[in-house]
Amino acid sequence: MIAPVGVILAGGRATRMGGGDKGRLMLGNRSILDRVTERFAPQVADLALSANGDPARFADLRLTVLPDPVEGHPGPLAGVLAGLDWAAHRCATHLVTAAADTPFLPPDLVPQLLWAAERDGQPIALAATRDPESGRLFRHPTFGLWPVELRDDLRAALLEGVRKVVLWTDRHGTALAEFPTTPFDPFFNLNRPEDLAQAEDFLCTSTG
Template structure:
């Protein structure tokens, strides 16, 4: 695959916020709409990702009207609700016009403001199809940049029952993007206690 450069990027990039999970550990509450420091979590994520991409989609399987109030397209999983992050990625690839898709979760409110640029640089340096964030210890698979040329392959994988994101990634030219200098990027919220802890840190100005 020959990459077409676009201002230091492999091409135009759409952003996808994954907000389609069941959030069992949060008692089933929609994580993207949980309040953090006085605002729904998704607002913090939107604030970080919106300036970095050419378009934004929100993958949500409920509360579409609430998410739609932010002025971006809301897309529900095309293969049935709550099928995991690959379903959200597939749905977004089918909906966007851009050749690249930057994926982030709705519960990581402290993403780097240069996240997409760093993922793009990794793709260009390695002629990769996928760049995945790495926190210095392990991959963070729901923070990634994907070539939308992989749509047919992803559709086939999902149609055959594939749901494991790491398994699909490893079938393609993947590069890890070192973000160990931004540990706050990987602070997310999976339980009520984690939400309280993160909120206290944000309100105290410990993280920005």
């Protein structure tokens, strides 16, 4: 397999954070998006950013910025489709996505997703973590391995009105790559202002 390319999904409107680009918020002395890029970029052959609006605001990142290919802010699946179209033009066979508001994403995200897909013989793989109390496995659908050959199917699904990631992935077959949650969930995302304070505590744990 040709090494997958990666896309950071930053197309959300961050309403619970007061709007704007969540990834630009500072965590420690660096932005959240800088931290995501630092962890994700070494794992993929090339990296782009899925975001709507004026792409010039991300010029300092030196990443290709991909707007949603469908109208109406339909959610993360639109970012996946934008990434798949970009991956196809780069002759890649697979795309891996990660969310822009998860500064602690696993440094082995890509190899674990690839391994899970191969292990289970499935075209798609999603990251997952297990709740330590209930034992329930939770999927993280913005962290996935996606085959480029499914991009037209995804485009048709979006035009049909499909918005929830797992409603589409369940049509095809999906492997789960389980990640440990100690000392904290690596997919912790910043949705509310109070999450930023929690992330500061995690940052001290991960560096201290």
